[in-house]
Amino acid sequence: MSDIQAAKVPAEATPLRRQPVQQRSAKRVEQMLDASAALIDELGYDALTTTLIAKRAGVAVGSLYQFFPDKRAVVQALTARNLERFVAAVNERLKELESEHWWDLVDSILDIYLEMHRTVPGFSKVHFGDIIDRQLLDETRDNNTVIVDSLTDLLAARVDRPVEDLRFAITIANEVADALLKLAFRREPSGDEKIVAEAKYVVKGYLAARFGERS
Amino acid sequence: MSDIQAAKVPAEATPLRRQPVQQRSAKRVEQMLDASAALIDELGYDALTTTLIAKRAGVAVGSLYQFFPDKRAVVQALTARNLERFVAAVNERLKELESEHWWDLVDSILDIYLEMHRTVPGFSKVHFGDIIDRQLLDETRDNNTVIVDSLTDLLAARVDRPVEDLRFAITIANEVADALLKLAFRREPSGDEKIVAEAKYVVKGYLAARFGERS
DNA sequence: GGGTGAACATGAAAAGTTCTCATATACTAG
DNA sequence: CTAGTATATGAGAACTTTTCATGTTCACCC
Numbered sequence: 001m002s003d004i005q006a007a008k009v010p011a012e013a014t015p016l017r018r019q020p021v022q023q024r025s026a027k028r029v030e031q032m033l034d035a036s037a038a039l040i041d042e043l044g045y046d047a048l049t050t051t052l053i054a055k056r057a058g059v060a061v062g063s064l065y066q067f068f069p070d071k072r073a074v075v076q077a078l079t080a081r082n083l084e085r086f087v088a089a090v091n092e093r094l095k096e097l098e099s100e101h102w103w104d105l106v107d108s109i110l111d112i113y114l115e116m117h118r119t120v121p122g123f124s125k126v127h128f129g130d131i132i133d134r135q136l137l138d139e140t141r142d143n144n145t146v147i148v149d150s151l152t153d154l155l156a157a158r159v160d161r162p163v164e165d166l167r168f169a170i171t172i173a174n175e176v177a178d179a180l181l182k183l184a185f186r187r188e189p190s191g192d193e194k195i196v197a198e199a200k201y202v203v204k205g206y207l208a209a210r211f212g213e214r215s
Numbered sequence: 216m217s218d219i220q221a222a223k224v225p226a227e228a229t230p231l232r233r234q235p236v237q238q239r240s241a242k243r244v245e246q247m248l249d250a251s252a253a254l255i256d257e258l259g260y261d262a263l264t265t266t267l268i269a270k271r272a273g274v275a276v277g278s279l280y281q282f283f284p285d286k287r288a289v290v291q292a293l294t295a296r297n298l299e300r301f302v303a304a305v306n307e308r309l310k311e312l313e314s315e316h317w318w319d320l321v322d323s324i325l326d327i328y329l330e331m332h333r334t335v336p337g338f339s340k341v342h343f344g345d346i347i348d349r350q351l352l353d354e355t356r357d358n359n360t361v362i363v364d365s366l367t368d369l370l371a372a373r374v375d376r377p378v379e380d381l382r383f384a385i386t387i388a389n390e391v392a393d394a395l396l397k398l399a400f401r402r403e404p405s406g407d408e409k410i411v412a413e414a415k416y417v418v419k420g421y422l423a424a425r426f427g428e429r430s
Numbered sequence: 431g432g433g434t435g436a437a438c439a440t441g442a443a444a445a446g447t448t449c450t451c452a453t454a455t456a457c458t459a460g
Numbered sequence: 461c462t463a464g465t466a467t468a469t470g471a472g473a474a475c476t477t478t479t480c481a482t483g484t485t486c487a488c489c490c
Contacts, residue, residue, distance in 0.1 A: 022486065025438060050477060060440045065478060172395065172413055179394030180387065198387055205424060206417055237457065240467060265448060275469040280449060
């Protein structure tokens with residue numbers, strides 16, 4: 001089974017101003033991201049302040065700008081980290097179910113997403129880049145394509161269909177799942193169960209209609 | 216056929232600070248919203264500035280704060296206006312196809328949405344409140360429920376199902392359509408045709424599976 | 431173990447935004 | 461025509477973002 005790539009993640013939208021080289025600074029950058037995540041959970045995205053981030057992370061404002069070109073880049077880095085974690089989790093889960101039906105794969109992936117919603121600070125607010133990449137920045141690229149490409153590689157081995165058809169269907173399925181799960185969490189902080197179930201139903205129904213039920 | 220309500224629109228999230236009473240000021244408020252829409256199209260949401268809005272609208276900053284409590288409220292009012300226009304357009308279209316199959320109704324509604332994407336300034340960026348209501352503000356309420364409730368009333372007369380089942384299915388369908396059409400416009404400024412077609416297919420497929428094909 | 435250059439840290443202050451408010455003008459009702 | 465309310469205005473108070481000159485720490489080499 002092909003492994004999901006190591007996610008070089010976001011196509012350098014607003015790259016770091018400087019890559020942390022020494023370990024102490026790498027740790028500090030992580031602290032800043034953690035602080036951002038916590039603050040976004042507590043105050044929401046637009047009450048987020050660079051001063052606040054710095055204070056919470058226990059560093060000087062200047063340190064933040066040592067690595068990030070601007071505030072937006074901080075949030076962007078946070079979403080990139082979310083994306084990495086997601087891809088990593090999916091990869092790990094895949095090892096456990098080498099030869100399942102793709103049906104179960106859909107459940108697994110959605111479950112991982114649910115898990116992140118519930119446990120990763122800030123995730124339910126920024127996901128994989130809604131705020132920054134989609135709403136605020138110009139469009140074109142989207143982080144979801146990273147996920148889609150990975151999943152396409154993965155499924156190409158199992159489904160006897162032209163790979164582009166596959167990618168298209170997965171793009172659609174991904175978008176639908178994303179939207180419905182967001183709705184579920186909007187309705188209820190822990191994720192509305194009924195909507196989650198429906199999300200799985202819709203996605204599977206769509207993929208089955210497009211590819212048939214065969215593994 | 217029940218008419219869609221006049222949309223009292225958003226549940227007073229951040230109400231206007233003062234309701235324009237005189238006509239001149241009502242007009243000014245409209246100008247400010249127009250300016251905001253244009254600027255959002257040109258610069259994106261977070262480059263939006265109250266000073267800029269005022270300048271573009273040809274008014275003093277203070278005038279803006281005369282009616283809006285803060286910047287966010289301006290964008291919120293803009294989305295409310297979008298929502299009103301959408302509901303109005305749906306209503307109008309409905310008169311034309313009194314007794315169509317619900318199938319065609321779905322097409323019509325999506326077409327209206329497409330039309331707005333293409334013609335209403337700022338719409339493709341703010342839709343019915345993505346940025347403000349969803350991402351930045353606290354959740355719970357969502358403008359889509361206004362639409363959903365209207366459509367539910369509308370369809371209740373045609374489909375022989377418990378109204379709550381209907382509302383649930385329409386909520387799901389609405390969210391799916393919204394997500395896919397956004398994707399279509401993210402991929403291509405004029406709306407990727409293939410994705411639009413798929414959106415219609417997915418929505419109809421889902422509703423048909425839930426309610427059967429009967430009118 | 432001392433020297434050197436790059437990486438890193440810092441916070442005062444420059445630059446830019448949001449929002450207020452005292453003051454002035456336009457409407458509207460009577 | 462007049463009082464009373466609605467509206468308009470923009471300088472400036474309050475707060476944010478971002479820069480930068482200065483000082484430290486680290487990694488490496490002789």
